[in-house]
Amino acid sequence: MNQDSTSLNKRTEGDINMTPARESWLKTEVDERTAELLEKDARYFLHQSMSTPCLDVLKACEGPSFENISGKTYLDFHGNNVHQIGYGNPQLVENLIKQLQTLSFSPRRFTNEPAINFAEKLAFLTPSNLNRVLLTPNGSSAVGIALKLGRAITKKFKVVSFWDSFHGASLDAISVGGESVFREYMGPLMPGVERIPPPVTYRGIFENNEDKCLEYLEYVFSKENDIGVFIAETIRNTDVQIPSKHFWQEARKLCDTYGVLLVLDEIPIALGRTGKMFAFEHFGIEPDILCIGKGLGGGIVPQAAIITRDDYNVFGDISLGHYTHEKSPLGSVAGLTTIELLQNGGLLEKVHQDETYLETALSSLKKKHDIIGDVRGLGMLWGIELVKDRITKEKAVEQAEQVMYECLKQGLSFKVSSGNVLQLSPALTISREDLDKALHILDTSLTIVNGNQ
Template sequence: MSLPENEALVNHDTALTEQSLRSEGDTNTSPARAAWSQTISDETTRATLAEDSRYFLHQAMSTPCLDALVGAQGIYLEDVAGKRYMDFHGNNVHQLGYGHPHVIERVQQQLATLPFAPRRFTNQTAIDCARRLTEVAGGELNRVLFAPGGTSVIGMALKLARFVTGNAKVVSLWDSFHGASMDAISVGGEACFREGMGPLMAGVERIPPAVSYRGALPSPDGSDIHYADYLEYVIEKEGGIGAFIAEGIRNTDVQVPSRAYWQRVREICDRHNVLLIMDDIPNGMGRTGHWFTHQAFDIEPDILCIGKGLGGGVVPLAALLTRDQYNTASQVSLGHYTHEKSPVCCAAALATIEVIEQESLLEKVRADEAYVRERLLQMKEKFSLIGDVRGMGLLWGVELVTDQETKARALAAAEQVMYRCLALGLSFKVSQGNVLQLSPPLIISRDALARALDIVEQAIGEADAVRNKFEPQQRLLGCAGWRRR
């Protein structure tokens, strides 16, 4: 892909969507996306994209689309023209990659016997799935409720917390994402999802997240435990708080709080009788090297929300896990979903658990974590464009900045890197406008992982070279826009 972004790198404030609109992922309406679209020469692809644009309702980060696919197998996506991408995005459903044979086999077997169960009936596959989830979760998380998607599970968790505590108010984190439904955006922290939506669910108080690199309340020693103290302050001042909802690790731009932070949060919630709801929808099922993210911090939530990868990259399925003591809402329909105990979806989830165990993927992910950390930190030492590297397991964020001291977001450079990587056969998303979010399938081989990181390094190196070439000129010209976000 020829990249006319040199000028954009110099004047990156112009012709770019506001950074707030990029919080969840890269925008599909930027000049860089338009430039990418112009490079697509395959007529079938162009016709397919035009047809998609004609019939689907346009929305951010979806239609208009990036490319048109005909295949997905293992770690690869294949487009209409035969190009293959290593997928380091996957909407977070691709822990096992795509089309894992064991998952496909179990789904096919289930389709041939019991393809559907109305919710007033049970089935052994759903029961087995619920039991296995409680076993891998461990601790006191021994009650399960299924739903067709993660956003629905968030709604169920909020309803259960209200019922159990009798308190309707919720504390959440700024910049968090919990889904796109009205209740989920009410507790979510990304303003772009609430824009133009009018009144939302009342009683939500948001506090700053525990962010080490560019946090709202930086600590001189780099610690983050004081962010938990802010939670207690709000609980005590506001009153009537029933739940605190948060991701164990923020998936979009990969913010990793400390163990001390989460230990402190657990203590605060216990002391004030506030339920801790942990949203592990994108990161659960092994991405952090643990079944669920909270296990990395040695705590247990009161309500755990999981989804995405639970369906093995084949079917949609999500689940709420909670403690037996909260099994008190038998007269309330917390979910009431048509596919509440789908035998097909549960068969896929059971197969996913079996693959993770049989292929020792949790141990593999922890070993891969050390390799990825070393590679990315080497890049950080090499390229001044990289301001921060952070992650756990096979979830990593590489934050690009135009200035190491001011931490000004390198918006145009991040887009340049992303589209260059796409051209070289690697797909991932950009979050917050300048964070490369890398989340490969857990099954990825070390050789493939090395090739992918080579592509990332090449693309960042090219962008860094452009920046270093033009920055001195702009300093001499006194370009005020170069240093601004």
């Protein structure tokens, strides 16, 4: 494989900070003060793919947008999946200020009313006996807790997961994850992980044949008798892959048959993103352990959690998720406020309306631009897959990056995943006017890039 091919394949999550497009951006799109700060940022932060070096310097955020130090506003259709209720939500800010004035931290062996109310609310939201909660500051830690709990419950150490999945960036999370960019130079990783190809319908080994994926899953379960956990994203967030209801119901049955715990990772996609509080509600199933996070803190406080069954509350003698900020009063207030706004602010109904609108608009873009091979989505989570040819489905990796930078120039930010998928995740609070503005920018950028080919 030549150097150019290797570089393109590494761009599984879009821009890797070392491309000509990034160099052009820094030369033409940032002012002198921004360039100075970016240089200082690059000097002191450890460089890593998808992060440092950065492309702009921010000073403010509000609602669906953020603003750089030069006064330019970007509509944020990425947001690291934390901005369901919009940036700087006034109700959340007010509630956090009140909490800061009383109890800002809760140390070990003590609890507090916000944390108790938060755990009670999470238990109330989830079905059947999913009533037990552990809180943690970030999603990777939530996945780690789920893996430890799975071992304790089943007394089995092996895990099945999907290739290309993302479950966090810590060593245990990348061990069960399936993205190569996170595992490079990291071996040996946690033993006992069996990965299978995902049920991707547009391309891949099981293209348009989810039953083959189920057959493969059962084959692995039957051959490996010490599998304790099957961990998966209910809907794959990065490039927006949505399995069918049939797939998830059959997978749930297989877990029950072989005594495997189903751990669903909904860290980026729960909390209204798909039009329901939790994505698994679309499929008529429930997990044994649910991992949530990101938007749970309202885009201000780092907050995540696992929710599991009453049956598994039998490990009081071991530490499963003993973190410094385990019962954070601030994180709990953020979570409670976020849930309240989703439930009582009409956001879930708004997501359903916006989903219909986006589906129509993006389908029109696909008819107009032959570079679009596929459009898929649910709620306010959408993926636009760019291809060089609709028949061969060859990935349009370079073109996807060009579209991203054209959109950035015009004030629209989003993530590129799998090298060629434009992943769109706006704030659920976004106005129809801003939604139209973003669609116009996307349309214009696709026209520019297509015209330059």
